[in-house]
Each structure stands twice: as C-alpha cells, then as structure tokens.
Amino acid sequence: MIIKKINLYAIRLPLKQPFIISYHTYEDMPSIILEMETDEGIIGYGEAVADEHVTGETWESTYQLLKHTLAPKLIGMSPFNIEKIHEMMDLTVYQCPAAKAAVDIACYDVLGKKVKQPVYQLLGGRYHEEFQLTHVLSITEPDRMAEEAARMIGEGFQSFKMKVGTEIGMDIERIKKVRERIGMEVPIRVDVNQGWKNSSQTLRALCHLKELNIDWLEQPVSADDVDGMVRIKSMTDIPLMIDEGLKGIREMREIIAKQAADKVNIKLMKSGGIYPAVKLAHMAEMAGMECQVGSMVESSIASAAGYHVAFSKKVITSVELTGPIKFSKDVGDLKYDVPYIRLTEKAGLGVEVDKGILEELTGFKSFIE
Template structure:
C-alpha cells in the first residue's frame, strides 16, 4: 500500500460554553481545527485531526499546521502508511521539529492501518484493557463561586474528575480551589491546573495555602526546573503536562521523582506512534497517565479513546472527550460520554466517518 495523496480541511469548532479561559488571561472562543485525509492506492483513506489550543499555549498554531503539511506531504507520497516507524522517520528527515504538524498525518496512517487490517486502532496498539476509560472535565477559569457551580453541574452529568483552570492571581486561585473542594463528594478527584501560569513563589504560596485540601497540583510553572522546586516543597500529588513532550522528558521526570502523573498529549508528541511509546514507557515505570491532546473534535476524541484503552486501569488517571465541549460534529462514530466515561469504537481504524457537509471542500490537496 502506498500514499497517493492528501486532502486538508479546515473547520471551526465553537465552544458550548462560549469561551474557554485558562492561565495568564488566555482564552479561546472558537477553535481552529485541521482534518487530514491520507489517500492510498488501495482505495483506503485514513483520517487524522490536530487542533492547537490557540497560538499562545504551546509552540503550535492552527495555520502552521496547514502550512507545515503543505511542506511535508509531498515528501511522503509513495510511502507505506502501515509502516508507522518508517513513516515517522521519513517525516523527521523531511521536516525537523514541528511535531504538531506531523500528528494528524500519523493519526490518519493509524486509521488507514486499522482499516487495512480490519481491526480497531486500540487492538493494533496492544489491546483494550477495559470496556471504557475515565474522563475529566476542564473547568474554565472564572470567579470561584461560578467554577464551583460548574463543577456541581458537570458532576450531575456523570463526571467525577475535574481539572480546575488556575494560574492567575494566587489569592484568587486559592479561593477557587477551596470553593470547588467544598462541592465535591467522596470518590471525586480535583486537579488544580496552572498551565505554567505561576511564578515559583506564587506556586509555593498556593501549595502551602491548600495543603489541607485533597487536590493535585498540575504544571504550576513554565520550566521543568521550577516545577521540580515546587514538587519538592509540597506533599500534594503532582502532575506534569506542558514539559512532558518526549520519551526523554518522561525518563527525566521518572529519574527525579518529579511527578505522580504525567499528561501525554498526542500532538505534542507528534502523533499516536510516539504517544504510544511514551504510554508504554510510563506503564513499564508505573507512572499514572492522562491521555489526551491539546484540543480537537470527533477525530481527536476517537484517537484519545484508542490510546487510553491500552493503559492498565490502575495507571489510567483520566482522559477527555473534547467533542463534548464543542457544538460542531466532524464525524460519525466518535466516542460519546456515558456517565463520565467513554469507549473506543470496535470498528476498524479509528471507527469514524467524516461529515463532509461540515468539513466542506479541501483547503489544500496534493
């Protein structure tokens, strides 16, 4: 099987809540997502998606995805999409860095491999541990009372894990954490995610002020070294996210005892192939994981579900269903939340069928 062409689609994903806000005053109203179709001479088409969380979150931006694919795709014509390691090496030789550009292509090739084999992606990745995976709900940054109300509402929908967006004024964030903690019930888990928004002294203030609260601290500061200072100064469980972008980063965190949980975002690693490598390494090291991506719609949500199904249940901290956050459906067959959980499709590949009435015409093809 050989790759014969690419189609690239752009689609806007408006938020159900109207706006998503996180640290340092950052916010997004409409997400700009890119869907890639990888065509083959066998008549099989694989689909992938990548959706950066705006241009000010990670070194990634939506138009950069499409520009990067225009640069990269011609070098992949004739490649076998089923040979994922070979394909990733070919992408790295053709384009240095820019893992988020490669993510949707790699995802689409996993979809094509699954369709060719007649198996779901999760089975090709090693198997499905359980029937479903646990989801978290991200709580957009707002005044403390509003965030507590949002948590209570999402609890009623079946969620039991909540990622509270903090990383603003330390006093406000302390109030946010305490207000939300008051509405939780036994068995719930609360994560205070600063998304790199605090300076070290602010993170230490918050950690000290909420030391009596059952809460995880996530990525308080920009650099790994700053986060490690905070980690070593608190007994609260600790999550690393933005600085976990490679197998090497996982190994470093493990050696330093820098985190109890790490977040593996598919596009940050460059696709499912390398995200799977990090997943399996964490499983070998006994590190709990959140399996997710920066953002996305139905295709990304499907990929997250397949990746997460291969995590031993005791290490599967949580995942997310991004398609429930947005008003636009890109594809049929994507996972749907049931009581705070979701399950990967049993159909071949990712198990999705794109909605071309929504995608429209390709913005680029070759």
C-alpha cells in the same frame, strides 16, 4: 498499499461556551483535518490542533507545513511503514509535533480499516473497558465555577479538573468555593497551565490547599522549569503531574532521571501522534510513573486517537479528551456515555466523518497527490 492523495481542511470548531485557561481564551478551536486516501480506496483521517503556547506551532503554520513540506513527501509511501514515516518527518522538519500527529493518526486509521480492526488492537489490544470522564472547569469567577461544578454533578460527572493560573489569591478562592459546593469526596484535579510561574509562588499557594483533598496538581511552573517541579515535589504530599513540560523522549528522560513528577500527561499533539505517544507510555511504565492521555481540545478524530492509546495501556490510568462534548458542532461522531467513555469495535479510529459539516467548518483547503 501506498498513499495516493492527501486532502487538508483548515477548520474552526465552534465551542458551546468560551474555553478559558491561564494563557488564552478560546472562542473556537482552530484545527487541521488531514484526509489520507490510498491506492486501494481506503480513506483515513488525522487531525492537528496546534497550540503556539506549548509547541510553538500555529494553525496557519501547521497548515502550510503539511501542504508544502510533509504531504508531498508522503505520496507513494506505505502507511504501514510508521517508523519510516516518522523518520522522514523528523529529518524534514525539527519538532512541529501537531503536524506530524495529523499524519500519524491518519495512517493508523487507514491501517485499522485495512485489517478491519480498531486501532487499539494494533497497539497491544484492549486493556481498559471504560474510563471515567472528568469535567473541565475553565477559569471564571469562583461562584460561577462552583455553580457549574454542582450543575455537572447533576448531569452525571463524578470528578473535575479545575483550570486556574491567574492571581494566586483568586485561584485559591476558586478551588475553595468548588470544594465547598461539591463536598470533600468528589475528586478535584487542579491544572495551573504554568500560571504560577515558579516553585516559590507554587509553594505559597500550596499552603492553602493542604486540607482540600486535591487529587493532583498539574504543571504549576513554566514548562522548561523541571528543577522547579523537583523542588515542589520534595516539599508537598500533593501528587504532581507534568504536562507542558513533557513533549517527547528528551523531556521524559529528564523527568524520569530527576523524579520530577508523580504522573505525566501525554498528548498526541505534543508527542507527534499515536506511535511516539506509546513510546512515552512505555518509558513511564519502566520508571513506575502513571500516565494520563490528554488533549488540546480536539474533534472526534484526534480524541478517538488518544482514547485508542489510553485503552490499550495498563499504565494509563486517566484520560482528559472531552473536546467533542464542548463543541456545538463536530466533524465526527465519537460517542460519550457520561460519565464514561467506552470505545466500540469499529475498524480504525471508529469515527464516521460528516463531510457536510467538514466542508461547512472549513476556512480553506488543499489537495495533494
């Protein structure tokens, strides 16, 4: 079986409400959908959601890289040869993990459909039966965040991730208001998205968070400041998670060597897809570190890919892939059972793509064969 044709769709996924984090406000989510067709007529789907603030890729650059550089080289290759495909991509272009993730995910979707098995069966089999979903609170006024948290509890959610990373005093007020509103027992995770910049600022903020029962604090300092994470970890008993500071194997080696975090957030868009994400999970397991699989707010396609990785690995103990819940219109049909996610036994990613919606959301497209 060989890859015969690649179709690319540059789409914008409409959000129900703006998604606000420390470094950007998203009115919608730009995404590239990759449709891979083999000589046997099997079609697989991949996705790239670029984030210029994290990996340096943009929606436009990712589309052009796939169209002109990577996709033409895939024609005639076997989707079974995942290792060779990643080697080809790595030799062709440095980094650009979101573009590579689109190719990788589509290959796994094809392989699962070929052998009539869900992708998690190709990764070691199913370990988890379900994961609890965490509702993500984007940055707004403290009272509004507290009100949203209370409303989401009414809708079945049992844990929250708070986006902060603006002025520290206002961030502390946000966290306190949410904690007061939902009580001390509901889990709260705080994601700073690099917004507190350095370890000194973070330690100043942590003085006010000691008594608020925070599950963990995520990426408070700049992505490359691993030593800052080490300093914070040595001076607080609130668990630390690293996100933007972890992309691939090089960063994971440094994080492990310096014991810079208690937990790592693996994202397919940062690591380059399913295959390298699994490698990172294995490295973390050998170092005794827990993992989460997160996302760049992706459609059902890439969200399902992340779930297949998470469901197959014991070391992955939490997930944050709620993009499809945030969209008013999605290209796929990944099913959520709030407050849980339970994957089906459908072949491949287990996602049916609605070509009508895909075409509707497409701004521009290309076909390579």
